Amino acid sequence: MIPTPPAIDVRGLGKSFGHSVVLDGLDLTVPRGEIFALLGANGAGKTTTISILTTLQRPDRGSAAVAGFDVAAAPDAVRQRIALTGQSAAVDDTLTGTENLVMLGRLSGLSPRRARARAAELLERFALRDAATRRVGTYSGGMRRRLDLALSFVVVPEVLFLDEPTTGVDPRSRRDLWEVIRSLSDAGTTVFLTTQYLEEADQLADRVAVLDGGRIVATGTPAELKSLVGSDTVVLTGADGAVVREIATDGSVAGLRAAIAELGADEVPDAEVTLRRPTLDDVFLSLTGSPDAAAPAPALDTAKELA
Ligand SMILES: Nc1ncnc2c1ncn2[C@@H]1O[C@H](COP(=O)(O)OP(=O)(O)OP(=O)(O)O)[C@@H](O)[C@H]1O
Ligand SMILES: [Mg+2]
Structure with a gap:
């Protein structure tokens, strides 16, 4: 039997914008079915990593494969197997919530009936039923965010990319969303998410990686990472x-x-x-060298061994 490739396999990925090196030899592997959280400070390169993995940007160096396909050599095959929710909402303001969802369902190959049924189900799940027939232009920030997320669940993908999925979402909706992500993962979807909320990584992720200086400086389960800071x-x-x-x-x-x-x-x-x-905050602060770090930074070699 041919072994199934990992959901995501990144080797020596490099990306610069002008003189600024954003990714500098990024390595990471995400097995199928895992919920993987990428943590990093503002500007660390999280969105850039997601853009490369979802074929929106090309890497300068190294390679990345998603669902078994190389992002540079077979971008179409990658796109057919993934869904992406970005930091900037991709919703159409002139359409209603229902119309946005039905349109994407139709574009993804669902029958009109299936697309409508899926839209109704998602509006319910993301607490948008009451706003279903309103134009999205009238939605609040949090409602837009929830619709943006609902859109990425229209068709169940092999690998789901979520760039800061719960930024600007209230705590209750955040918990609802974690539930949806867990149920997708239980059904076999691999989830790659970025987050600024360490609690989110702790609650949700099977494994966490910390991105700093263009590389992964530590990888492990939340418990393994916490044990790093003593x-x-x-x-x-x-x-x-x-x-x-x-x-x-x-x-x-x-x-x-x-x-x-x-x-x-x-x-x-x-x-x-x-x-x-210890909390993941301690891990994060000590690894990314913030002056607030309460605990001494562990040797990077130790951190890497957990990968
Ligand atoms: N198209 C671009 N042109 C020039 N610089 C860019 C471009 N995209 C990103 N950058 C720079 O690359 C760095 C990493 O950006 P990126 O958006 O990947 O960070 P991030 O980790 O997602 O940050 P945040 O937490 O703020 O979302 C930043 O310094 C950013 O200014
Ligand atoms: Mg970002």
Whole structure:
């Protein structure tokens, strides 16, 4: 039996705009059926990566295959197997929500009846039923966003690309959307998403990669990445609730005792000591070298080993 290729296979991808190098030897592999989250600061190159994987831009160097097809050599084969929701909504303002969905369904080869049924189902799922017959030009930002997302679910793709799917979406709708993404993944669709919400990556993704300096600096499950920034942190807060000091521990009882002794809680009136578990925020801040990083940055070699 021929082994099935991974859903996404990226090798040494490079992309520059003028003198600015955005991707500098990007490597990543996403197995079929996985929910994969790409994290990166503003301008890290997340949208550029998605644009290349969805054939909207060509890489300068390296190769990328999606659903088993090379994005440069067989862009049409790739396009037939993917769906994309971008940061800029691709909806037609002059049409209603229903019309947008039916039109895309028809363009994707659904019969008029199937297209209408699918549109009704998606409007319900994305809480847009009441706005179904209104022109999209009158929608709020969050409603547009939900319609944009609904459009990418008209036909179930092999690989779904979501560029910041829940930016500008209220917390309840965000949870609804996570449910929809999970159910697609359960049905076998591979999901590649970018996000600025680390909680989203934590809740949703099987695996997370951090993009920084044009490369992947760490890959792993959310739990593996959290273990990179060490373990628990003891936090000393003052009477006003403000953090006075934080010390990362190695997770051992002795380490915890030493950290608490080192906090100097006696010098702070009405001090409170709490234990904070690492979050993906800690991982992100320590790996992308933010000055706010609370924990020391792990060696990149360690990070890479998790890939
Ligand atoms: N067409 C273009 N021409 C010139 N520069 C570009 C172009 N597209 C992207 N860039 C630059 O490439 C860098 C990466 O942009 P990209 O949009 O991929 O980042 P991002 O990680 O998606 O950021 P954000 O979180 O803000 O969406 C930025 O510095 C951006 O200004
Ligand atoms: Mg972007």
